[in-house]
Amino acid sequence: MIDPEVLEELEGWDDADDDDDDDDEAGIDYDGRTVSDAVGSVGSVGQGSAERGALVLVGTPIGNLGDLSPRAVDVLSTADVIYCEDTRHSRKLLTHAGISGVRLRSLHQHNEVDRIDEVIASVARGRTVAVVSDAGMPGISDPGSRVVAAVAAAGLTISVIPGPSAGLAALVASGLPTERFCFEGFLPRSGKERRSRLTTVAEESRTTVLYEAPGRLAATLADLARECGDDREIAVARELTKLHEEIWRGTVAGAASRASSMPVRGEVVIVLAGAPEVEMDDVADGPLIEALEVRLAAGERTRGAVDEVAAEFGIARRRVYDLALAARNDDPTPGVPPGGTR
Ligand code: SAM
Numbered sequence: 001m002i003d004p005e006v007l008e009e010l011e012g013w014d015d016a017d018d019d020d021d022d023d024d025e026a027g028i029d030y031d032g033r034t035v036s037d038a039v040g041s042v043g044s045v046g047q048g049s050a051e052r053g054a055l056v057l058v059g060t061p062i063g064n065l066g067d068l069s070p071r072a073v074d075v076l077s078t079a080d081v082i083y084c085e086d087t088r089h090s091r092k093l094l095t096h097a098g099i100s101g102v103r104l105r106s107l108h109q110h111n112e113v114d115r116i117d118e119v120i121a122s123v124a125r126g127r128t129v130a131v132v133s134d135a136g137m138p139g140i141s142d143p144g145s146r147v148v149a150a151v152a153a154a155g156l157t158i159s160v161i162p163g164p165s166a167g168l169a170a171l172v173a174s175g176l177p178t179e180r181f182c183f184e185g186f187l188p189r190s191g192k193e194r195r196s197r198l199t200t201v202a203e204e205s206r207t208t209v210l211y212e213a214p215g216r217l218a219a220t221l222a223d224l225a226r227e228c229g230d231d232r233e234i235a236v237a238r239e240l241t242k243l244h245e246e247i248w249r250g251t252v253a254g255a256a257s258r259a260s261s262m263p264v265r266g267e268v269v270i271v272l273a274g275a276p277e278v279e280m281d282d283v284a285d286g287p288l289i290e291a292l293e294v295r296l297a298a299g300e301r302t303r304g305a306v307d308e309v310a311a312e313f314g315i316a317r318r319r320v321y322d323l324a325l326a327a328r329n330d331d332p333t334p335g336v337p338p339g340g341t342r
Pocket of ligand 1: 062063133135136137138139140141142164165166167210211212213237238239240241242267268269
């Protein structure tokens with residue numbers, strides 16, 4: 001059931017000419033429903049369904065205000081309320097588009113879950129509720145997806161006004177394969193989770209799109225070079241759609257060296273070529289174990305030896321790591337003590 005406190009708060013938003021305050025909200029029971037419960041409930045705004053409420057996700061520019069679409073302006077200027085990350089930031093965009101008088105409510109990563117009830121109540125009462133983020137598509141490394149899931153689970157209408165997204169813009173301009181790609185967003189900043197995600201990214205055969213803060217670009221590129229090998233192709237897209245737009249293409253090692261040699265300014269997207277697809281059967285275990293043993297006997301740590309052998313043979317690091325573990329268990333002599341941590 002919709003929280004009565006939320007409904008009460010909503011009363012304060014209503015336009016003077018609202019005539020549906022007595023809608024039977026009690027009939028809208030979304031508690032405990034999941035997205036799949038709502039399968040079959042479809043709807044659309046912009047298609048003449050004005051009498052029904054809708055949650056509308058609206059893409060906004062990633063730098064160039066000229067990228068705000070006419071449809072986005074239309075929906076934002078007629079929405080009953082716009083949820084946005086930073087009301088001051090979004091007010092500037094609206095002012096640029098000549099939109100005034102639309103109510104703004106904050107929706108950011110720290111209050112998204114708390115906002116769900118009021119968004120659902122509002123849509124259920126026939127309101128058009130727009131959601132924008134500071135830039136690009138809401139829900140893409142930005143708040144929005146949890147509200148969307150809840151509104152979908154409630155069986156209510158969701159629509160989207162597509163707009164720019166930094167990841168897609170960088171991907172299509174990268175020159176790397178676009179037929180199959182995956183979006184990784186921001187990597188965890190440190191620790192085991194970061195290491196494990198880096199390994200997964202390095203082994204991914206599809207082109208991977210990553211977001212990164214400028215101050216962390218050099219460190220992330222160095223980590224990628226270590227995991228993927230120096231020669232993997234990469235593109236670093238900076239300040240897309242803005243005055244200083246730049247798309248650098250080359251190898252991971254080249255990108256890492258460039259990023260570490262000068263301060264990186266502005267926003268960046270990393271587009272990493274996929275790992276070469278090598279049939280597992282193409283390389284037998286023998287040469288891999290041999291290459292591992294040579295390195296371990298020379299005193300290299302297991303992690304380094306695995307990285308090097310995986311890069312040299314162009315095969316998944318996971319497979320080499322498993323062989324290293326098996327060798328360690330079978331034979332304690334080649335430089336690795338049983339259960340040891342080399
Ligand atoms: N929702 C946004 C989208 O659809 O692209 C992404 C928001 S995320 C919080 C911000 C990140 O997107 C930045 O750290 C950067 O990696 C990337 N980004 C945003 N605008 C960009 C631009 N103009 N050029 C390059 N990267 C950009």
